[in-house]
Amino acid sequence: MSYQTKNYSFVRNKLLNKEEIAFLDVREEDPHAREHPLFAANLPLSRIEIDAYAKMPRKDVPIVTLDDGEGYAELAAQRLSALGFSNVSVLDGGVQGWKAAGGEVFKDVNVPSKSFGELVESKRHTPSLSAQEVKQLIDNKEDVVVVDVRRFDEYNTMSIPTGISVPGAELVLRLPELAPNPKTKIIVNCAGRTRSIIGTQSLINAGIPNEVNALRNGTIGWTLAGQELDKGQSRKFKEVGEETTAQAAQRARSVADRAGVKRATLADIAQWKSQAERTTYFFDTRTPEEYEAGHLPGFRSVPGGQLVQETEMVAPVRGARVVLVDPSGGSVRANMPASWLAQMAWDVYVLDHVQTADLSEKGLWKAPLPTLPQLETVDAVTVSHWLKTDSNTIAIDFSTHANYVKGHIPGSWYALRSQLTEAIAKIPQVDRYVLTSTPAELSAFVAPEFQALTQAEVVVLEGGNAAWVAAELDLEKGPSHLASPPLDRYKRPYEGTSVDPAAMQAYLDWEFGLVEQLGKDGTHHFWVL
CATH class of the missing domain: 3.40.250.10 (Rhodanese-like domain)
Known part of the structure; x- marks a missing residue:
């Protein structure tokens, strides 16, 4: 079966007009990361039945599949049509066709967010300190607090000495009690650049009185400076009091208002869930543990810092509506990520006035799936x-x-x-x-x-x-018996503890070039508060 094709102009016009489109790179993550258009979200052919309904809740959303001539785009179109999606096309000429038409291609993963982070730094001159300067502050036992804004598992693998795990969306809520003295210097770090830039700028935008700096180039910069990282640390943020929460809520709401974040009620949610002509994503931005203890029906657990970093992984429909909720913590962890998504040109709402009684579901989020085949x-x-x-x-x-x-x-x-x-x-x-x-x-x-x-x-x-x-049966570890190359995961140059310094430096050089690439691409609509 052959599918309609759509060309570069069709996709570009959808993006320029802020109309809904799911532009899907259906290759595995490694080939995707080698080169792809800016808003081509990675949805591998291997996982289409597992991910499609959650990532594209509207069955008639315009979908354009993309590969690099392997034949996956047609296969993906076939599978999506079999799942009930009614408006599926294949990009004419794939990646090569995109380039031939003058389209810009990008390397790596989570590129919309990373390029946005670089844009923020270039516009706001987000303050930063080098690895050597931060090490000096720590060695001199100065009044300094280092906060690591990555996921806890990333922090646990390797971290800056003395660093505390405070994933991005938690910062504005937790920092006042981690550093109650306004004279305490705050250092924000991630593995590379994006999350530390966004974290630092979040604290500045929220009006935190402390001096805040990003650790320039994160754990990569630390390693390239020949400095030792800690491994296996487990320091985490603590719960905060009501007064701290109330102040943080005011700060975060003010930032969200300045960014043009819209407000929603439970009545809006009920209406949007049944709306056929618009894609809406519903995300709960608290910690996974809080989500599992009780959440709103139909909301997916996506902690706010990761949502800003990996938006296209959970929301591949560009032009969709996004609704965030943080039923505790004064909506800080919804308002701060929402302020960033608004600047990344998403149509974003924060859900207000949610009561504990509304959190009627418990446990893990379950992906909506098609009917399983009948099997032995x-x-x-x-x-x-x-x-x-x-x-x-x-x-x-x-x-x-x-x-x-x-x-x-x-x-x-x-x-x-x-x-x-x-x-x-x-x-x-x-x-x-x-x-x-x-x-x-x-x-x-x-x-x-x-x-x-x-x-x-x-x-x-x-x-x-x-x-x-x-069943408590034995497990074997390690990469034995590989019948396929591990193409499903692009090895990020900032992951793990044994990375080639040349690869780290090349990664940083690539990040520095993203603002120029954004300008050439011209479809992003990003702006900076």
Whole structure:
């Protein structure tokens, strides 16, 4: 089946007119990160059934799929149409067609947010200190507090000595009690540049009385200066009192108002949920733990700092409406991220007047999924028995490479769904294959495709890897038995503790060039408060 194609001008006009469009790069993350248009959100072909309904809640939103000539864009269009999306096209000529038409292409991931961060620094001259200057302050035992605005797991991997984990959206709420003396100097750090720029500028915009500086170039800058990072730290922000919350709420509301953030009520939410002609995203910006303890129905847990950093990962429909809620903490953690999203040209609202009684749902957010194919499934204990006693059974894991390396069924193979034909050729031929994954549903969607490529019996592990762990069965760690290259994850030059200094420097040089690239692209509508 062939699909309508859309060209560079069609996509560009949608972006320039702020009309809704889901421009989807359906390659795996690594090839996506090598070059793509600014607002081409990465939604890999492998995960379309898992992600599509959450990321594109409106079935008739204009969707344009993109690849680099691999044939994935057509396959993705086919899958999206089968899921009920009615307005799906393929970008004419893919990445090469975009470039040939004069379109700008960008490297790396989360590029809209990173380029926006660079724009903020260039317009506001966000203050920063070098790694050497910050180390001197710490060594001299000066009155200084270092706050790390990344996710806690990133902070825990490696951090600046004395640093405290305060993920971005928490800053304006938590800082007054971490540094009650206005003479205390505040240093804001992330791994590279974006989140420390946004964090520093958030505190300045909110009128915090302390002197605030970003750690220039983050943990990368620290490492390039030949300075040691801490590992395995667990210092976290504390709860704050009512008076601090009330003051932070006023500050954050003032910033949101200046940025043109709109306000919403529960009655608006009910109306927007049933609105057919407009895409609306509903995000709860508190910590995951607070969300799990009680949240509004239909809201997804996306902590505010990560939302500003990774917007296109949860909201790929450019031109959509975004609603944020922080039912505790005086809406600080909704108003501050909303102020940034407004400057990134999103149509953004903060939901007011939410009562504890309204938080009627508990537990983790569950992605809306299509009906699973009818398949033969098997429980974890039986699979364990087969693998120990029958050399003609092999388990194949379709999780992310990172999840597979952390722990997988002993002897199982890692495979990428988008590389299925190539993977099967590398895996030994046996009489029975057991498919598993995290999330469990992914292997269910792979199974019919897998069965079409083999005469062997294909069964799915019921409950996936989570069921194996719940049954307290052994796990194997490490990158053994790779039937596919790990293309699903682009290795960021600021991750982990063993990164080549040349790659770090190249990453910083790339970030410095983003403002110029934004100017050439011209579709972003970004502005700075």
